[in-house]
Amino acid sequence: MSGTTTAAAPTGRRLSGAGPCANRWLVLLVLCVSLLLVAVDATVLHVAVPAVTEDLRPGAIELLWIVDVYPLVCASLLILFGTLGDRVGRRRVLLFGYGLFGVASAVAALADTPHVLIAARALLGVGGAMIMPATLSILRQVFPDRRERALAIGIWSAVAAVGAAVGPLLGGFLLEHFWWGSVFLINIPLMLVSLPVGRMLLPESTGDRDGPWDVIGALMAAAGLFGVVLGVKRLGSGESPFGMTTLVSLAVGGALLAAFVRRQRRRTHPLVDLAMFARPAFSTSVGCIVLAMLALVGLELIAAQYLQLVLGLSPLETGLRLLPLTLAAMAAGLAGSRMLHRFGPRAMVAFGFCVTAAAVVLLTGMGDGDNTPLLLCGFVLLGFGLETTLFGSYESMLSEAPQSQAGGAAAIGETSYQLGAGIGIALLGSVMNAAYAPGLSSVPGVSAQSSAAASHSLGEAYQVADRLGGSAGESLRVSARDSFVHGLHVTLLVSAGLLLLGALAALKLPRSAECAASAAQGEPGIPAPRDPAGVGTESVR
Secondary structure, three states: OOOEEEOOOOOOOOEEOOOOOOOHHHHHHHHHHHHHHHHHHHHHHHHHHHHHHHHHOOOHHHHHHHHHHHHHHHHHHHHHHHHHHHHHOHHHHHHHHHHHHHHHHHHHHOOOOHHHHHHHHHHHHHHHHHHHHHHHHHHHHHOOOHHHHHHHHHHHHHHHHHHHHHHHHHHHHHHHHOOOOHHHHOHHHHHHHHHHHHHHHOOEEEOOOOOOOOHHHHHHHHHHHHHHHHHHHHHHOOOOOOOHHHHHHHHHHHHHHHHHHHHHHHOOOOOOOHHHHHOHHHHHHHHHHHHHHHHHHHHHHHHHHHHHHHOOOOHHHHHHHOHHHHHHHHHHHHHHHHHHHHHHHHHHHHHHHHHHHHHHHHHHHOOOOOOHHHHHHHHHHHHHHHHHHHHHHHHHHHHHOOHHHHHHHHHHHHHHHHHHHHHHHHHHHHHHHHHHHHHHOOOOOOOHHHHHHHOOOHHHHHHHHHHHOHHHHHHHHHHHHHHHHHHHHHHHHHHHHHHHHHHHHHHHOOOOHHHHHHHOOOEOOEOOOOOOOOOOOOEEO
């Protein structure tokens, strides 16, 4: 199979071969701007929730859907649109995503009811699912040289880290000066610029077009992922795994994904070439992405609660305290290409996991008081280690995938990213609750009913303590804070264990980038990809 890439150039010359796109760094700039918008939109609404609640007055379930529908829809449709881009053109899907993202942003900004806002957020998720895998797959095509591609992925991942951090800060700034709809309106002018610029600069590329596109398989994957991600999110919100909605979501989603896998194995022209998972480097990279995101999102959530509820910092102060983590992640992304080619994927990813585990163990020194140097050092190591791991994993995964399956591979990577984030919140949140709740079972002067309410979370414990007042309320507040810190330490140690498992798993990655490239040509006993990386027909007009 062969991938094809075409792009318009002012001279009208036609260059054949697998050489890099002449304006590839401008292409990278356009892709990074679109990624920045999606990354910012994933977190910008969090600080606007109180204002949305006051204006639209949604119910508890409606508010949950307003927050969760965007990542839920986006994660569910990544494989569908990633593989569709391989078939009809990655640039075409990306530009449609730009347009839909802009329209949905306008609808969300002007929403006057919770249901309109939910629908708009769902459309934003559809647009995000079009954009995210397309950026990576186009990047894979325009940077055929692995050294340049590694640098491009480093810049791409640094931009993603910036977007995740800037979202809450930007949202807070806009809410101080404008109404809550402004957090969506900022997308529109950027999309109006990105559409014509993207149409002019981005190369069109497709994968293999043999056989019909598996529409049924794409819908099965979307529905299956929707069910699994919904179930995982409900677990992360503290619901019982045996609750009807959670159990049905996980069971139906898992069954649909199992049927999807069986269907793909039987088809002559599968939607996703599952033979990629038979290559140790590809499957290990996907697993490392899940583990890294599991640790990152779960720990960031717990750290934010610690900073606000234990140390008493404001949301803006909390964001600024977590900023060193983002800056360290940016530095690791920009240095990733040099590290990859100096040490190789195996050492780089394993090193990243070990640095992250060391950071997590260091952070067990957090207590009731504010230890700024310890937090600064811990967050810097955490950001650098996790970004090093994610960089090496993404680069190895994309390099192992054939060019004709670049969209599907990118979608698998992004889906792993989303699943890891959801599992991290559910798993580490459950560990945290299991270690936190027993400490509130016998607080002097506090009834069993009040203790049970306080055991749900530290925020609820403070509310119960305020209602009780007096010595009983103060005892409950101190006990809850101490129990939370204890639970934080237990959670950090569990995370460190998972990260060390990730370091062991990384030993299955290629020793060097050159080894990975040669492995793509085929190894004894390992199924070769349908189109080895770097081989195929590309053309630039």
